Amino acid sequence: MYADIIQAVGAVPFDVKASGVDFCCAGMYKWLMGEFGAAFLYVRPDRLPLLKRVQVGWRQIKSIKPHFPPLDAPDPVAGDCELGTDTARVFEVSTPNWSGLAAAVGALNYINDIGVERIAMHREPLLRRLREELPKHGFTALTPEDAQGPSVVFSREGVGPRFKQALKDEKVFVTLYRDRVRISVSVYNDMEDIDKFVGIVAAG
8 A cells, every 4th residue: 555645644643554554655745844846655564575666766776796997807788786775765766856855854853853743733723723613704614523634624715816816915724615715734834924814804
Protein backbone atom coordinates (compact mmCIF):
# COMPACT_ATOMS: atom_id res chain seq x y z
CA MET A 1 0.00 0.00 0.00
CA TYR A 2 1.18 3.48 -0.96
CA ALA A 3 -0.09 6.58 0.84
CA ASP A 4 0.24 10.23 -0.14
CA ILE A 5 0.53 11.86 3.30
CA ILE A 6 1.27 15.43 2.27
CA GLN A 7 -1.96 16.73 3.85
CA ALA A 8 -1.10 15.20 7.23
CA VAL A 9 2.59 14.95 7.99
CA GLY A 10 3.85 17.97 9.91
CA ALA A 11 0.29 18.90 10.86
CA VAL A 12 -0.99 15.82 12.68
CA PRO A 13 1.00 13.11 14.47
CA PHE A 14 1.69 10.25 12.08
CA ASP A 15 3.71 7.08 12.68
CA VAL A 16 4.62 5.27 9.46
CA LYS A 17 5.36 2.01 11.28
CA ALA A 18 2.13 2.03 13.25
CA SER A 19 0.15 2.87 10.09
CA GLY A 20 1.30 -0.31 8.36
CA VAL A 21 1.83 1.37 4.98
CA ASP A 22 4.43 -0.09 2.65
CA PHE A 23 5.31 3.23 1.04
CA CYS A 24 4.45 6.85 1.67
CA CYS A 25 5.64 10.19 0.38
CA ALA A 26 5.15 13.88 1.06
CA GLY A 27 6.50 17.03 -0.47
CA MET A 28 8.00 19.62 1.84
CA TYR A 29 5.94 22.53 0.56
CA LYS A 30 2.78 22.01 2.61
CA TRP A 31 2.76 21.29 6.34
CA LEU A 32 6.47 20.52 6.46
CA MET A 33 6.96 24.22 5.64
CA GLY A 34 9.69 23.70 3.07
CA GLU A 35 10.10 24.40 -0.63
CA PHE A 36 8.85 22.89 -3.85
CA GLY A 37 11.21 20.35 -5.35
CA ALA A 38 12.07 18.49 -2.15
CA ALA A 39 10.21 15.51 -0.73
CA PHE A 40 10.76 12.41 1.31
CA LEU A 41 9.90 8.79 0.55
CA TYR A 42 9.41 6.05 3.13
CA VAL A 43 9.80 2.41 2.12
CA ARG A 44 9.06 -0.35 4.60
CA PRO A 45 12.38 -2.17 5.03
CA ASP A 46 11.03 -5.64 4.19
CA ARG A 47 9.57 -4.34 0.92
CA LEU A 48 12.82 -2.90 -0.41
CA PRO A 49 14.32 -6.23 -1.62
CA LEU A 50 11.15 -6.90 -3.64
CA LEU A 51 11.50 -3.78 -5.78
CA LYS A 52 13.07 -3.70 -9.21
CA ARG A 53 15.44 -0.83 -9.99
CA VAL A 54 14.14 0.99 -13.08
CA GLN A 55 16.68 3.82 -13.38
CA VAL A 56 20.36 4.17 -12.61
CA GLY A 57 22.11 7.43 -11.86
CA TRP A 58 25.27 8.56 -10.16
CA ARG A 59 23.58 8.89 -6.76
CA GLN A 60 22.98 5.15 -6.78
CA ILE A 61 26.61 4.15 -7.24
CA LYS A 62 28.25 2.83 -4.08
CA SER A 63 31.68 2.31 -5.64
CA ILE A 64 33.15 2.46 -9.14
CA LYS A 65 36.35 1.34 -10.80
CA PRO A 66 37.60 3.96 -13.29
CA HIS A 67 38.39 3.04 -16.88
CA PHE A 68 39.85 6.13 -18.48
CA PRO A 69 42.32 5.63 -21.32
CA PRO A 70 45.17 5.56 -21.87
CA LEU A 71 46.23 4.45 -18.37
CA ASP A 72 43.22 2.30 -17.42
CA ALA A 73 42.03 -0.90 -19.00
CA PRO A 74 38.97 -0.65 -21.27
CA ASP A 75 35.63 -0.41 -19.54
CA PRO A 76 33.56 -3.62 -19.54
CA VAL A 77 30.38 -3.41 -21.58
CA ALA A 78 28.27 -3.78 -18.46
CA GLY A 79 30.31 -1.19 -16.57
CA ASP A 80 32.37 -1.79 -13.47
CA CYS A 81 30.56 -0.38 -10.45
CA GLU A 82 28.69 -1.50 -7.39
CA LEU A 83 25.19 -0.14 -6.86
CA GLY A 84 23.92 0.59 -3.37
CA THR A 85 20.92 -1.28 -2.00
CA ASP A 86 19.74 1.07 0.75
CA THR A 87 16.59 3.10 0.13
CA ALA A 88 18.24 6.32 -1.07
CA ARG A 89 20.55 4.51 -3.49
CA VAL A 90 17.64 2.64 -5.05
CA PHE A 91 15.47 5.71 -5.65
CA GLU A 92 17.79 8.71 -6.01
CA VAL A 93 18.94 9.15 -9.58
CA SER A 94 20.30 12.61 -10.23
CA THR A 95 21.53 15.65 -8.35
CA PRO A 96 19.27 16.54 -5.39
CA ASN A 97 17.73 19.94 -4.89
CA TRP A 98 20.38 21.04 -2.39
CA SER A 99 18.76 24.40 -1.57
CA GLY A 100 15.43 22.65 -1.05
CA LEU A 101 17.08 20.14 1.26
CA ALA A 102 18.78 22.92 3.21
CA ALA A 103 15.39 24.58 3.69
CA ALA A 104 13.98 21.18 4.70
CA VAL A 105 16.52 20.85 7.50
CA GLY A 106 15.58 24.25 8.89
CA ALA A 107 11.86 23.53 8.56
CA LEU A 108 12.07 20.12 10.23
CA ASN A 109 14.11 21.54 13.09
CA TYR A 110 11.49 24.26 13.54
CA ILE A 111 8.61 21.76 13.58
CA ASN A 112 10.45 19.39 15.92
CA ASP A 113 11.28 22.23 18.32
CA ILE A 114 7.58 23.09 18.59
CA GLY A 115 6.20 19.56 18.36
CA VAL A 116 3.45 18.39 16.00
CA GLU A 117 1.11 17.77 18.93
CA ARG A 118 1.47 21.39 20.06
CA ILE A 119 0.86 22.62 16.51
CA ALA A 120 -2.38 20.61 16.44
CA MET A 121 -3.41 21.99 19.85
CA HIS A 122 -2.72 25.55 18.72
CA ARG A 123 -4.94 25.36 15.67
CA GLU A 124 -7.89 23.56 17.31
CA PRO A 125 -9.56 26.70 18.74
CA LEU A 126 -8.94 28.55 15.47
CA LEU A 127 -10.76 25.90 13.46
CA ARG A 128 -13.50 25.73 16.08
CA ARG A 129 -14.08 29.48 15.72
CA LEU A 130 -14.49 29.07 11.96
CA ARG A 131 -17.00 26.25 12.46
CA GLU A 132 -18.96 28.38 14.91
CA GLU A 133 -18.95 31.68 13.01
CA LEU A 134 -19.13 30.92 9.29
CA PRO A 135 -22.54 29.16 9.34
CA LYS A 136 -23.96 32.42 10.73
CA HIS A 137 -23.03 34.05 7.40
CA GLY A 138 -24.44 31.52 4.96
CA PHE A 139 -21.58 29.01 4.86
CA THR A 140 -22.08 25.25 5.02
CA ALA A 141 -19.29 23.10 6.43
CA LEU A 142 -18.13 20.36 4.06
CA THR A 143 -15.37 19.05 6.32
CA PRO A 144 -16.64 16.49 8.84
CA GLU A 145 -16.90 17.75 12.41
CA ASP A 146 -14.52 15.09 13.72
CA ALA A 147 -11.82 15.64 11.06
CA GLN A 148 -8.35 15.99 12.57
CA GLY A 149 -6.66 17.79 9.70
CA PRO A 150 -5.42 21.40 9.53
CA SER A 151 -7.94 22.59 6.92
CA VAL A 152 -11.67 23.16 6.80
CA VAL A 153 -13.79 23.60 3.69
CA PHE A 154 -17.04 25.54 3.50
CA SER A 155 -19.47 26.10 0.67
CA ARG A 156 -21.41 29.23 -0.19
CA GLU A 157 -22.75 30.17 -3.57
CA GLY A 158 -20.44 32.59 -5.36
CA VAL A 159 -17.94 32.86 -2.50
CA GLY A 160 -14.93 32.94 -4.85
CA PRO A 161 -15.85 35.83 -7.13
CA ARG A 162 -17.60 37.68 -4.30
CA PHE A 163 -14.70 37.84 -1.86
CA LYS A 164 -11.55 37.29 -3.92
CA GLN A 165 -10.57 40.94 -4.23
CA ALA A 166 -11.53 41.90 -0.68
CA LEU A 167 -9.45 39.08 0.77
CA LYS A 168 -6.53 39.95 -1.50
CA ASP A 169 -6.69 43.61 -0.49
CA GLU A 170 -6.49 42.61 3.18
CA LYS A 171 -3.72 40.06 2.50
CA VAL A 172 -5.83 37.15 3.67
CA PHE A 173 -4.73 34.05 1.81
CA VAL A 174 -7.16 31.16 1.53
CA THR A 175 -7.99 28.77 -1.32
CA LEU A 176 -11.04 30.05 -3.17
CA TYR A 177 -13.22 28.28 -5.71
CA ARG A 178 -16.44 29.54 -7.22
CA ASP A 179 -18.71 28.14 -4.52
CA ARG A 180 -16.37 27.00 -1.76
CA VAL A 181 -13.39 28.07 0.30
CA ARG A 182 -10.65 26.11 2.06
CA ILE A 183 -9.04 27.68 5.11
CA SER A 184 -5.78 26.15 6.32
CA VAL A 185 -4.26 27.23 9.61
CA SER A 186 -1.11 26.43 11.52
CA VAL A 187 1.16 27.67 14.26
CA TYR A 188 1.86 30.91 12.39
CA ASN A 189 -1.83 31.93 12.61
CA ASP A 190 -3.73 33.39 15.54
CA MET A 191 -7.31 34.27 16.42
CA GLU A 192 -6.89 37.73 14.96
CA ASP A 193 -6.34 36.13 11.55
CA ILE A 194 -9.51 34.11 11.91
CA ASP A 195 -11.57 37.08 13.01
CA LYS A 196 -10.21 39.13 10.10
CA PHE A 197 -11.36 36.52 7.61
CA VAL A 198 -14.76 36.14 9.24
CA GLY A 199 -15.18 39.93 9.29
CA ILE A 200 -14.54 40.21 5.57
CA VAL A 201 -17.02 37.52 4.54
CA ALA A 202 -19.57 38.69 7.09
CA ALA A 203 -19.53 42.17 5.57
CA GLY A 204 -20.36 40.80 2.13
